[in-house]
Amino acid sequence: MSSQDNSMDLSLSSFFGSRSSQGSPVSSDSLSEGLQDTWTERNTVLKCNKYMLLxxxxxxxxxxxxxxxxxxxxxxxxxxxxxxxxxxxxxxxAKESSNEITVPDIEDCVFEKFLRYLYFEDDKILDGDNVLHVLYAAKKYSIKGLESKCGEFLIHNLNTENVCVILESSHTFGNSSMEEKCVQFILRNGDGVLQSPSFPDLCRKCVTTIISSKNLEAEEAVVFKAAVKWAGAVCCKKCINPSDKNIRKVLADLLFKIRFPIMQLSFFADKVASGNILTQKEKVVLYEYLCRSDTSDSNLELPFSVEYRKKKSFLICKRFNSLSASCEWENVGRENSIEFSCTRAIWLHGILMYATVTMATCQNSVVVRNEQGEVLYNSDEKANMRKEVVSSKSYNLFFGERLKIQPLKFYKISVKSVGPKSYYGGGGKHFVSCGPFRFEFRDSGTGKNILSSTAEQPGNVKETNQSSGQIPGIIFSSWL
Structure with a gap:
């Protein structure tokens, strides 16, 4: 063997080590033989990297x-x-002079997964337990591809139990895209998330973003309890007594993001007013607001928002069994009216209406009268009505304020609509139950079913009544 061959054998021996897998010395011949046997399995860079690492x-x-x-x-x-x-x-x-690098902030099992991605892009390293830790490692060492994979994994595995942890991590790392996705998930699943064990661990900014949003789909009672629990956790972290006084101090301006005026009176009396988080003056003004039949009094100064949050605070009583197959209802400014009563006291927030075939908006004018014919609401005077699309065939009309409806008394809702033809309902029900609320509907007696033709009112214009027509639903919430 030539000196060149000897040199090559020594080089291989020093590069691959001088011990076999059993720990005994091996010759360069047997090592070369082993390489020859396994080399075909390492025919890509990633496979070679994998072999070298493992x-x-x-x-x-x-x-x-x-x-x-x-x-x-x-x-x-x-x-x-x-x-x-x-x-x-x-x-x-300023490279490291030592070949030993201390990494105290990443656990060994996570670091090994991290290396597997670096060496051969192992895409099976992530699971629910390690993804946030791997994301931390990816950010620390600026591995953008792995950051992206962690983000995708988190988005596809969001649930009410982990979303707060992911939100807080995204906020800490400055991942605004992930943060926004988490916030939107929370707003859509408010009740579940606010009651999850991880909600109290959020930072103040994240809690503020959630509680202040009008799109949060959660009952206000749940919002209040979650805010108090979060403030209590902050007190414990600061080693102070979680008394009502300290909870209010921690909440500070967050307290005024809670919609106390839209709470049910019974919850407010039992769970809020019985404590000392609110001042005596705040309790009195809220009691006055919650007990009034007319809440539009501008002289009543409320430090809390009266704006209802999206969807969760409302119930809808629907009175029709069927929907027309086509848009044939003439919206020519004719008054559509229906009378209703409820067995329990409720707040009336608006009505459900049918949409046009093109989803073009009709001009709607709404009037609500009590049993004595007194006007409780007139949209032409208030100009605070808003529309919220529900589906391609219906939409909600919110009054912008709530009306107190006394039990077992009849109220009349009248709507004048001008615009394209719309859908309409049929098979109207005389009685409708929504949980403990039982509604009765009846004709308002505004005229005949078929009107005679005039310059202002074309012939063959149908009238809304108990059996068919418009105003298919009532949007309400419990007063008590």
Whole structure:
């Protein structure tokens, strides 16, 4: 054998080590033989990297990882080629002089998963338990591809139990896109998220974003309890007594994001007014507001928002069994009216209406009268009505204020609509039950079913009544 061949054997021996898998010395011949047997299995760069990492071949750096400083070996070349942070660490002007790097803030099991991605892009490293920790490692070492994969995993696995943890992590890392997705999930699933064990762990900014949103789909009682629980957790972290006085102090301006005026009176009396989070003056003015039949008095100064949140605060009583197959209802300014009563006291917030075939908006004028014929609401005078699309065939009309409806008394709702033809309902029900609320509907007696033709009112214009027509639903909430 030539001196050149001897040199090559020594080089291979020093590069791959001098011990077999059983720990006994091996010759260069047997090692070369082993390489020849397995080389075809490493026919791509990723497969080669995988072999080198998993078998710890020719490693030139050791990381002391986690609380126990667990040694994990790796290769500077691979790490530097994958991460600008590692490149600076090993090849930059202020490169590490030692081949041992301490990483106390990442656990060994997470760091090993992290390396698997760097070496051969293992896409099966993520699970619900480690994804946030892997995301931290990806951000620390600026691995954008892995950050993206963690983000995708989190988005596809959001639930009411983990979304607060992910939101807080996204907020901390400055991941605005992920943060926004988490917030939108929370707003859509408010009741469940606000009652989850992780909600009290959110920072003040995240809690403020959630509680102040009008799109939060949650009962106000749930919002109040969640805010108090969060403030109590803050007190405990600061080692102070979670008394009502301290809870109010922690809540500060957050307290005024809670919609106390839209709470049910019974909850307010039993759970809010019985404590000392609110001042005596605030309790009195809220009692006065909650007990009034007319809440539009501008002289009543309320420091709290009276704006209802999206969807969750309302119930809808629907009175028709069927829907027309086509848009044939003439909206020519004719008055559509229906009378109703309820067995319990309720707040009336608006009505359900049928849409036009093109979803073009009709001009609607709404009047609500009590049993004595007194006007309780007139949209032409208030100009505060708003529309919310429900489906391609219906929409909600909110009055912008709530009307107190006394039990077992009849009220009349009248609507004049001008615009394209719309759908209409049929098979109207005389009695409708919505949980404990039982409604009765009857004709308002405004005229005949078929009107004679005039210059202002065309012939063959149908009238809304108990059996068919418009105003298919009443939007309400419990007064008590």
């Amino acid at each position: 078998n710890k071949v020719a490693c030139d750096v050791t990381f002391l990882v986690g609380a126990n400083s667990t040694p994990i070996k790796a290769h500077k070349y691979v790490l530097a080629s994958r991460s600008p942070v590692f490149f600076a660490m090993f090849l930059g002007p």
